Amino acid sequence: MKRVLITGGAGFLGSHLCDRFIKEGYHVIAMDNLITGDLRNIEHLFKLPNFEFYHHDVSKFVHVPGQLDYILHFASPASPIDYLKIPIQTLKVGSLGTHNLLGLARAKGARILVASTSEVYGDPLVHPQKEDYWGNVNPVGPRGVYDEAKRFQEAITMAYHTYHGVETRIIRIFNTYGPRMRLDDGRVLPAFIGQALRGEDLTCFGDGSQTRSFCYVDDLVEGIYRLLMSDYASPVNIGNPSEITIKQFGEEIIKLTGTQQKLIYKPLPQDDPKQRQPDITLAKKILGWEPKVSREEGLKITYEYFKKVVSEEKK
Numbered sequence: 001m002k003r004v005l006i007t008g009g010a011g012f013l014g015s016h017l018c019d020r021f022i023k024e025g026y027h028v029i030a031m032d033n034l035i036t037g038d039l040r041n042i043e044h045l046f047k048l049p050n051f052e053f054y055h056h057d058v059s060k061f062v063h064v065p066g067q068l069d070y071i072l073h074f075a076s077p078a079s080p081i082d083y084l085k086i087p088i089q090t091l092k093v094g095s096l097g098t099h100n101l102l103g104l105a106r107a108k109g110a111r112i113l114v115a116s117t118s119e120v121y122g123d124p125l126v127h128p129q130k131e132d133y134w135g136n137v138n139p140v141g142p143r144g145v146y147d148e149a150k151r152f153q154e155a156i157t158m159a160y161h162t163y164h165g166v167e168t169r170i171i172r173i174f175n176t177y178g179p180r181m182r183l184d185d186g187r188v189l190p191a192f193i194g195q196a197l198r199g200e201d202l203t204c205f206g207d208g209s210q211t212r213s214f215c216y217v218d219d220l221v222e223g224i225y226r227l228l229m230s231d232y233a234s235p236v237n238i239g240n241p242s243e244i245t246i247k248q249f250g251e252e253i254i255k256l257t258g259t260q261q262k263l264i265y266k267p268l269p270q271d272d273p274k275q276r277q278p279d280i281t282l283a284k285k286i287l288g289w290e291p292k293v294s295r296e297e298g299l300k301i302t303y304e305y306f307k308k309v310v311s312e313e314k315k
């Protein structure tokens, strides 16, 4: 049985990856320090003999006994609320954590895929964003702790590939959503749905003309799986190119939830990207991948999930 280590395994994306690799017949080792994750995301896996959980901070030395075939490094705070609250841990997990896992991959002869982000493009001056665009990042601004950690992560991953010959994969993930996101993680989608469920107005930062492109989690997981199994070591964008302004998106959420509330406007936070849309030509070409789930379909599933979470909290 092939063995895979998934860091950040109790988080939103990590837990979906645990499910996918269990389904593919792997022995899955999830590792997480639970700083932003939740054991409830993986508790359904605890009874399985081919699932293990290690409570561990990957910014410290990482030891896993036995063979490892693959490592997926997804440990990192990922939402602005989280990384502004824990900036040093964010820098450490992207740098020291990635270094530790690359060392582990080298020692075990494992292939490693690291989760990078569209934030490496910063507030992009090129639209849509292609992998060969180097970005527009403010290193000392509030978002610098996340963006620069991820840029360092890509650099050290590439160095381990070229210098030590480690088999590496780099995915640049664009905004992804779905069940197991936290309602309070500050990202626009859970924020809007949470406000609608609580009967509050929906807060739109700026005039709402900034754009985002939302990818449903199942599509992303398929892209990650295909990239891991490919032989492509340079960064690949995975995301849904269907772009929407935040104002239009708020209107979609109002319609979906049937709330009587309205959009209200607050000042845009510093360095908030104005446009975000992946160019996925490369993923289509080398992975034969493109998203399949429409926003309408994905939002319905996610809304049902959040409704359940809120009704359980009220009990």
Ligand SMILES: NC(=O)c1ccc[n+]([C@@H]2O[C@H](COP(=O)([O-])OP(=O)(O)OC[C@H]3O[C@@H](n4cnc5c(N)ncnc54)[C@H](O)[C@@H]3O)[C@@H](O)[C@H]2O)c1
Pocket: 007, 008, 009, 010, 011, 012, 013, 014, 031, 032, 033, 034, 035, 036, 037, 038, 056, 057, 058, 059, 073, 074, 075, 076, 077, 078, 079, 093, 097, 115, 116, 117, 118, 172, 173, 174, 175, 176, 177
């Ligand atoms: N969700 C998105 O839209 C998105 C977009 C781009 C990139 N990403 C990347 O994907 C990864 C997962 O993001 P997510 O949305 O699932 O976030 P998440 O916060 O739900 O999951 C991150 C997990 O990592 C764990 N973690 C953080 N620091 C750790 C450490 N030092 N040691 C061990 N575990 C640690 C957290 O406890 C959490 O369970 C991150 O690397 C993030 O940068 C996500």
